[in-house]
Amino acid sequence: MAETTPAVITPRNANIEPSAGAPFEAVRVARDVLHTCRTAGLATLDPQSGxxxxTATNIAVEPDGTPFFFTARLALHARNIEADPRISLVLAPFNKGDALTLPRLTLVGKAVLMVDDEVPLAKARYIARYPKAKLYLSLPDTQLYRLNIEGVQINGGPARNASNITPSDLRTDLSGADGLEAEISRLNVIKGEASRLAVLAGRKSGAWKITSIDPDGIDLASVSDLARMWFDERVESVNQLAKVLTQSSK
Structure with missing residues (x-):
């Protein structure tokens, strides 16, 4: 008989009647939170006390939906991760009112140190979100970790809770879409284009920049906010992207 791997987030020992909760699109809400939260709570385990x-940290996202973060090698949480890579991230709009009425996402898994050949591109993606990061990413003890997600919990607000979504629900399949990221620099020099897309994503117009493009959507950043414009259908080619952007301007 095959052994069942225990869940990394132990289910509550209570029967919850699904009809008692308010319906919401758990996967979409979870992916929205993942792509648009600037700050995450990072929990590690102290190797001595247990x-x-x-701590709080900036969060960045790779095009396939994998979250990653910076830490200095001398930081306590870096020491903890070296001893035990099991961590948890909580993402929420911490500066936007009553946190318990807004969506919040908990991710559990293992932190993996990025290897040397991965670091330059990851740094560029991080700086695109957080321009001031140039100051500390240049330090000699800089480390970047990605989270290999093993458990997910999304709370959409009062009576909106879902634990049945999986790590794969947060992922974006990048196959066949190699040329999309090359469009970022071209689109960013078109005056007002990034701002237009941010407005379509529900944000106010302003000084926005496109930071990432993947088959499911476009990530944008301003000095103080992040936005995600979702595509109605999967986009793999530059021609498909151009068509979507043209249609969105009508």
């Missing part, structure tokens, strides 16, 4: 140690 207690959780929590």
């Amino acid at each position: 207690y959780p140690y929590n």
Whole structure:
């Protein structure tokens, strides 16, 4: 008999009647939170006491939906991760009112140190979101970790809770879409284009920049906010992208 791997987030020992909760699109809400949150709570395990140690950090996202973050090698959480890579991230709009009425996403898994040949591109993606990061990413003890997600919990607000979504629900398949990211620099020099897309994503117009393009959508950043414009259908080619952007301007 095959062994069942225990869940990394242990289910609550209670029967929850699904009809008692308010319906919401759990996967879409979770992906929205992942792509548009600037700050995450990072919980690691202290190797001596065993207690959780929590800190706040910026969060960035690779085109396939994998979250990653910076830490200095001398930081306590870096020491903790080296001893035990099991971590948890909580993403929420921390600066936008009552946190318990807004969506928040908990991710559990193992932190993996990025290897040397991955770091330059990851740094560029991180700086695109957080321009001031140039100051600390140039430090000699800079480390970048990605989270290999093993468990997911999304709370959409009061009576909106879902634990049945999986790590794969947060992922974007990048196959066949190699040319999309090359369009970022071209689109960013078109006056007002990034701002137009941010407005379509529900944000106010302003000084926006496109930071990432993948088959499911476009990530944008301003000095103080992030936005995600979702495509109605999968986009793999530059021609498909051009068609979507043209149709969105009508």
